[in-house]
Amino acid sequence: MxxxxxxxxxxxxxxxxxxxxxxxxxxxxxxxIDDKVDEGDDASEVVGTAQGGLTDTTVPEASGEQKTRVVLASAEFIDAEHGTSGTATIFRRSDGSRFLRLQDLDTSNGPDLHVWITDRRSGGDCEGCFGSWGIYDDGDYVKLGALKGNQGNQSYEIPDGADLAGMKSVVIWCDKFNVAFGTADIT
The missing domain is CATH 1.20.5 (Single alpha-helices involved in coiled-coils or other helix-helix interfaces)
Structure with a gap:
């Protein structure tokens, strides 16, 4: 017993x-648990869309004291391992700096979530076959930082030396499980 x-x-x-x-x-x-964030948008005025996309180096002229910006790329998020919606837009300011704006983001919360710009196409690999959402760390990527919140509006500075040539998607990436939560096609 x-x-x-x-x-x-x-x-x-x-x-x-x-x-x-x-x-x-x-x-x-x-x-x-949802982590909501509502960062205000950049104070610069949007004055157009760059013709050359992500590789366009044209810097918009400031309007007096007012900085301006142009859109380099913009796309809607699509689902990956988790339902994800919202818009990802990359801008270049009149001072030459670039940033990513996530607008109306809505995805699942999770451990160790980050925002990346990658050279992998949005939508995974092999049309959603097993393991297709884990490819985003296999190539080149630019890490923009930890996801500030799984819902809402937020901005991320793109490092000055970051080369965006060949980059194809913005990814909400879970480092802990090596999987994309959602992706946006910026080509």
Missing amino acids: RRKRGIWLAVGGVLLVVAVVGAFVFQPWLLF
Whole structure:
């Protein structure tokens, strides 16, 4: 009788350890908690769309004291491993700096989420086959930082030396599980 009780206590202890470790790794509570952010848009005025897309180096002229900006690329998010919607727009300001604006973003919350610009096409690989959402760290990418919130409006500065030639998509990337939550085609 004592032996059975000892076995059940040992099994129970192992299950408890597995549950605690699983909760730490997967952080399932994030699926039920939305992190909303509403950053104001850049103060510069949008004066047009660059003809050369991401590689366009034309810098819009400032209008007196008022900085201006042009759109280099813009696209709607599509679902990857999680339902994702909103708009990703890349701008160049009159001072030559660039930034990414996520507008009306709505995706699942999760552990270790980041914003990247990548050389992989939006929509995964092989039309959604198994593993198609894990390709975005296989090539070139520019890391813009941790996702500020899974819902709302937010901006990310693009590093001055970042080469956007050949970049094809904006990705909400989960580093912990190496998978895209959502992607936007910026080609």
